[in-house]
Amino acid sequence: MSIKIGIYGYGNLGRGVELAVAQNPDMTAVGVFTRRAPETVKTLTGVPVFAADDALKMQDKIDVMIICGGSATDLPKQTPYLAQYFNVVDSFDTHAKIPQHVAAVQAAAERAKKTAIVSAGWDPGMFSIARSYACSILPDGKDYTFWGKGVSQGHSDAVRRIDGVADARSYTIPMPDALNAVRGGATPDLTTAQKHERECFVVAKDGADLERIEREIKTMPNYFADYHTTVHFISAAEMQANHSGLPHGGAVIRNGFTGVQKQNEHVVEFSLKLGSNPEFTASVLAACARAVCRFHAKGEYGCKTMLDVPPVYLSATERDELIATLL
Amino acid sequence: MSIKIGIYGYGNLGRGVELAVAQNPDMTAVGVFTRRAPETVKTLTGVPVFAADDALKMQDKIDVMIICGGSATDLPKQTPYLAQYFNVVDSFDTHAKIPQHVAAVQAAAERAKKTAIVSAGWDPGMFSIARSYACSILPDGKDYTFWGKGVSQGHSDAVRRIDGVADARSYTIPMPDALNAVRGGATPDLTTAQKHERECFVVAKDGADLERIEREIKTMPNYFADYHTTVHFISAAEMQANHSGLPHGGAVIRNGFTGVQKQNEHVVEFSLKLGSNPEFTASVLAACARAVCRFHAKGEYGCKTMLDVPPVYLSATERDELIATLL
Numbered sequence: 001m002s003i004k005i006g007i008y009g010y011g012n013l014g015r016g017v018e019l020a021v022a023q024n025p026d027m028t029a030v031g032v033f034t035r036r037a038p039e040t041v042k043t044l045t046g047v048p049v050f051a052a053d054d055a056l057k058m059q060d061k062i063d064v065m066i067i068c069g070g071s072a073t074d075l076p077k078q079t080p081y082l083a084q085y086f087n088v089v090d091s092f093d094t095h096a097k098i099p100q101h102v103a104a105v106q107a108a109a110e111r112a113k114k115t116a117i118v119s120a121g122w123d124p125g126m127f128s129i130a131r132s133y134a135c136s137i138l139p140d141g142k143d144y145t146f147w148g149k150g151v152s153q154g155h156s157d158a159v160r161r162i163d164g165v166a167d168a169r170s171y172t173i174p175m176p177d178a179l180n181a182v183r184g185g186a187t188p189d190l191t192t193a194q195k196h197e198r199e200c201f202v203v204a205k206d207g208a209d210l211e212r213i214e215r216e217i218k219t220m221p222n223y224f225a226d227y228h229t230t231v232h233f234i235s236a237a238e239m240q241a242n243h244s245g246l247p248h249g250g251a252v253i254r255n256g257f258t259g260v261q262k263q264n265e266h267v268v269e270f271s272l273k274l275g276s277n278p279e280f281t282a283s284v285l286a287a288c289a290r291a292v293c294r295f296h297a298k299g300e301y302g303c304k305t306m307l308d309v310p311p312v313y314l315s316a317t318e319r320d321e322l323i324a325t326l327l
Numbered sequence: 328m329s330i331k332i333g334i335y336g337y338g339n340l341g342r343g344v345e346l347a348v349a350q351n352p353d354m355t356a357v358g359v360f361t362r363r364a365p366e367t368v369k370t371l372t373g374v375p376v377f378a379a380d381d382a383l384k385m386q387d388k389i390d391v392m393i394i395c396g397g398s399a400t401d402l403p404k405q406t407p408y409l410a411q412y413f414n415v416v417d418s419f420d421t422h423a424k425i426p427q428h429v430a431a432v433q434a435a436a437e438r439a440k441k442t443a444i445v446s447a448g449w450d451p452g453m454f455s456i457a458r459s460y461a462c463s464i465l466p467d468g469k470d471y472t473f474w475g476k477g478v479s480q481g482h483s484d485a486v487r488r489i490d491g492v493a494d495a496r497s498y499t500i501p502m503p504d505a506l507n508a509v510r511g512g513a514t515p516d517l518t519t520a521q522k523h524e525r526e527c528f529v530v531a532k533d534g535a536d537l538e539r540i541e542r543e544i545k546t547m548p549n550y551f552a553d554y555h556t557t558v559h560f561i562s563a564a565e566m567q568a569n570h571s572g573l574p575h576g577g578a579v580i581r582n583g584f585t586g587v588q589k590q591n592e593h594v595v596e597f598s599l600k601l602g603s604n605p606e607f608t609a610s611v612l613a614a615c616a617r618a619v620c621r622f623h624a625k626g627e628y629g630c631k632t633m634l635d636v637p638p639v640y641l642s643a644t645e646r647d648e649l650i651a652t653l654l
Contacts, residue, residue, distance in 0.1 A: 019585060023466050044587055099651045119654055126460065128654040129638050130597075133453065135653070136614045136641035137607075139350050185600070245591075258346060258610060260371055264572075264602035270457075271598075273512070275591035280464075283585060287463045305654055307646070311456050312634045314463035319634070324426045326462070327446055327455040327632055 002028045003293055004061060005286070008052065008082065009068035010034045010041055012246065013091065016282025017066050018044055024286055026316045030061055059085055064289040066090075068282075076101060083108040083116050083303075087296050089288045091121040091281055098124065098305075106303035115296040116303045120288045121281040122272055123147070123250070125306050130252040130270035132307055138256025138266060142187040146179055146195055148172035150248025150277060158223045159200055162216050164208030167236065169243040171199045174250070175228075182253050185265045193226040200224075200231045203239050248277035287314040329355045330620055331388060332613070335379065335409065336395035337361045337368055339573070340418065343609025344393050345371055351613055353643045357388055386412055391616040393417075395609075403428060410435040410443050410630070414623050416615045418448040418608055425451065425632075433630035442623040443630045447615045448608040449599055450474070450577070452633050457579040457597035459634055465583025465593060469514040473506055473522055475499035477575025477604060485550045486527055489543050491535030494563065496570040498526045501577070502555075509580050512592045520553040527551075527558045530566050575604035614641040 003026055007017050010032045021029040022045050029047040038049040050058070055065070065086040069075050075092045082088050083105050092101050098119050109116045119125065123145070131143055148171065155170035162168075178195050181188060200217055204210055214231045217224055234242075251271035258264050274280040288306065291313035295304060312319050317326075330353055334344050337359050348356040349372050356374040365376040377385070382392070392413035396402050402419045409415050410432050419428050425446050436443045446452065450472070458470055475498065482497035489495075505522045508515060527544055531537055541558045544551055561569075578598035585591045601607040615633065618640035622631060639646050644653075 016585070019587065023585070025466075095654070098654050099647070102650055124654045126464075129460075131653045132638045132642055132649060133456075136617075136638070136643070137453075137610045139352075139643070256610075258343070258350070258603060258606040260346065264606055266602055266607050267598075267600040269596070269598045271594075271596045273594040275593055276585060279585040279591055280593050283464045283583075290463075305650060307639045307649055307654060308637050310635050310637050311459045311463070315459055316463070316466070320426070322459060322634055323429055323632060326458045327422070327425050327451045327634060 002026060003290060004028055004030045004063045005289055006031050006033060006055065006058065006062040006065040006086070007047070007068060008033045008055065008065050008078065009074065010036075010043070010049075011068065012278035013282055014068035015044055016276070016279040017068060017285055018047055019279060020283040020286035023283075024290075024316060027286065027289070031058060055082070056085055062086060064089060064292050066285050066289055076104070079116065079118060080104040080108045083114050084112045085114070087114050087292045088116045089120055089285050089292055090116075090118050091125070091285060092119045093121060093124055095124065102303050102305065110302040113301045115292050115301050117288045117292050117309065118303055118305060120306055121284050122274070125281075125284055126272070127250070127252045127270070129306055131254070134252070134254035134256070134268040138254060138258070138268065140258070140262060141254050141256025141266075144182045144190070144195070144253045144255075145250065146174040146182075146253070147250040148174050148196065148248065150250070150274070151243075151246050152198075153246075155198065155200075155223055158220060159202060159217055162213055164205050164213050165202055166205045167203040167239055169201045169239065171201075173197050173199055179251070182255065183267065183269065185255050185267050187255050191226075197228040197230070198224055200229065201234050201239060201243050202231060203236045204233055245275070246277045247273075247275055249273045290314060290316065329353060330617060331355055331357045331390045332616055333358050333360060333382065333385065333389040333392040333413070334374070334395060335360045335382065335392050335405065336401065337363075337370070337376075338395065339605035340609055341395035342371055343603070343606040344395060344612055345374055346606060347610040347613035350610075351617075351643060354613065354616070358385060382409070383412055389413060391416060391619050393612050393616055403431070406443065406445060407431040407435045410441050411439045412441070414441050414619045415443045416447055416612050416619055417443075417445050418452070418612060419446045420448060420451055422451065429630050429632065437629040440628045442619050442628050444615045444619050444636065445630055445632060447633050448611050449601070452608075452611055453599070454577070454579045454597070456633055458581070461579070461581035461583070461595040465581060465585070465595065467585070467589060468581050468583025468593075471509045471517070471522070471580045471582075472577065473501040473509075473580070474577040475501050475523065475575065477577070477601070478570075478573050479525075480573075482525065482527075482550055485547060486529060486544055489540055491532050491540050492529055493532045494530040494566055496528045496566065500524050500526055506578070509582065510594065510596065512582050512594050514582050518553075524555040524557070525551055527556065528561050528566060528570050529558060530563045531560055572602070573604045574600075574602055576600040617641060617643065
C-alpha cells in the first residue's frame with residue numbers, strides 16, 4: 001500500500017520532495033499545495049496542484065504532509081497548524097528555536113493524535129544523529145562540525161543586498177589545515193571562523209564601484225567580517241555557467257579517547273558531499289514520511305525528531321531483510 | 328540511578344567493556360564472570376571477579392549482562408542461554424549467521440520478558456546503521472564498505488599456523504585508488520579483493536625457510552590468494568614495538584543520485600579510525616546496554632539490533648537537552 005504524500009509549498013525544497021517521492025516505489029505524491037494561483041504552477045512530474053487553503057479538504061487522501069516552507073516565518077506557523085489535521089514532516093532549521101518549535105508541534109499533534117517529525121534534513125538531521133551517536137559511544141572526546149564546500153543562501157542574499165550588486169553567490173569552505181588536523185585526531189579549540197573561510201562570486205551592475213563592494217562584503221558584521229573572505233567579480237554568463245547549482249555538504253567529526261590512560265584515539269566521521277542541497281534534504285524528508293507512518297500506525301503520536309527514529313523505520317526494506325543483508 | 332552492568336567473559340573485549348563502563352557516569356560494573364578460576368583473574372579497575380557458573384545467582388544485582396565471548400562458538404550458545412535470565416548485549420559478528428542468532432535470542436528473551444541487543448559494535452553495528460540510513464535516503468545509488476587500515480585477527484591467526492612462523496600480524500588496507508574513486512562519486516563494480524590489499528609482518532623461527540613462508544602466505548586460498556599481499560619479515564622486538572596494538576577502521580560510502588535526470592550526485596560517508604578495535608567495540612556495547620534498559624523499562628522485550636534503536640536511547644543525555652544542544 002503506497003504512502004500518500006502531500007507537498008505543502010513548492011520552491012526548491014518542494015520540487016526536491018516531488019522528485020524524491022518519485023524515486024521511492026512505496027510512495028505517491030497526491031498533491032502540491034501552493035499559496036500561488038494553482039493554475040500558474042506546473043510540477044516537474046505532473047503531480048496535481050491545489051491551493052494551500054484547500055489542503056484541509058484532502059485530509060482523508062493524505063497520509064503525510066511534507067511541509068516545505070521557510071524556517072524564518074513559514075514553518076513556525078504552518079507546522080503546528082497543519083499538525084492538527086495531518087501527520088507532518090518539516091525541515092525547520094533555526095537551531096536556537098528548535099526546542100520551542102518541537103513544543104508547539106508536540107502540543108498540536110498530541111491533541112489531534114497525529115505524528116510529526118520536525119527539523120529533519122542534514123543539519124539539523126543527519127548531522128545531529130552523527131553527533132549523538134559519536135557522543136554516546138565516546139563520552140570522553142570532542143566534536144567538530146565543518147560545513148561546505150557549499151553555497152550559503154543567507155550569505156548570498158546578504159551580498160545581493162549591497163548597492164551595485166546584480167547577483168552573488170557565497171560559498172562556505174572548510175579551512176583545509178583545520179579539517180586535516182581534526183581528521184588526524186587533534187582536538188584544538190576552534191571558532192566557526194577558524195574552521196571556515198568564505199568565497200564570494202559577484203556580478204556587479206554597470207559602473208558600480210568594485211572596491212567599495214568588496215570592502216562592504218569583507219567588513220559585513222556576523223556574515224563576513226570574522227572570516228577570511230575572498231571576492232571575485234565575474235560576468236552574469238559565468239555565474240550562470242559555473243554557479244547555478246546548490247551544492248553543499250560538510251563533516252561531523254568526533255575525536256574520542258579510551259583505555260586505562262585514555263591512550264587510544266578514535267576518529268569518528270560522518271561526511272556529506274551533496275550535489276544539490278535541497279534535493280538531498282528533500283530525500284531525507286521523504287524517508288522521514290515513511291517513519292511518521294510507522295510511528296502513527298503504532299499509536300505513537302506527538303512530535304518526534306530524527307533522534308527519536310529507529311533507523312529501520314526510515315527504510316522501505318523489511319526489517320528481516322535489512323538484518324539479513326545490511327547488518 | 329546507576330545501570331548495573333555484568334561483564335561475561337574477560338578477554339580484550341571484556342576488558343574494553345570494563346573501561347567503557349568506567350567512562351560512563353551512569354553505569355557501574357558489578358562483576359566480571361569468567362570460565363577461568365576467578366582468583367587467577369585480576370581486573371583493570373578492581374571490578375570483582377566471579378565464576379561464570381555463578382552468574383545466575385546474581386540476577387537481581389545486574390540490569391544488563393554484556394556478553395564478551397567469541398562469535399564462532401561462545402555467543403551462539405551464551406546469548407540465547409543468558410537471555411533467559413538477563414537483559415543482554417552482544418557483538419555477534421558472523422554476518423551470514425546473524426538472522427538465526429537473532430531468532431534464537433528473540434525466542435529466549437521474549438519468553439523471559441527480557442530485552443537483548445545483538446550484533447552491536449562497528450561492523451555489524453555502526454557500519455550497518457550507516458548503510459541503512461544512506462540507502463533509505465538515497466534509493467538510487469550504490470554502497471561500498473572499505474575495511475582498514477587495521478589488524479585482521481583471523482588473517483593473523485592463519486599466518487601463525489604456517490610452519491616456521493613464531494608470530495604474525497596481518498593488516499587489511501583499502502586500495503587508495505579504489506577508495507579515492509568512490510569518494511569522488513564514481514560507482515565502479517569492485518570485489519572485496521579489488522578494494523583491499525593485505526600486508527603481513529612475520530617473525531620467523533630460527534632457520535625457517537622465508538621464501539617458503541612467503542609463498543605459503545601469498546597462495547593461501549580465501550585469505551590471501553585473491554589479494555595483493557606484501558610480506559615483511561621482522562624481529563620479535565620490532566613486532567612488540569610497532570605492531571602490538573589492535574587498530575582498525577574503515578569507511579561506508581554510498582554514492583546516490585537525485586534530480587529530474589538523476590544528474591545530481593551525492594556522496595554519503597561514515598568512517599572510523601580506531602586506535603583500539605576492541606575498546607571501540609566495547610564502547611558501543613556499553614551505549615547499547617543503556618538502550619536495552621530503556622527498551623526494557625517500556626516493556627519492549629525480545630531481540631533488537633542497532634537498526635531498531637532510536638539514537639536518543641543510546642545517550643546518557645536527556646532528550647530535551649539533546650534536542651536543545653545537538654539537533
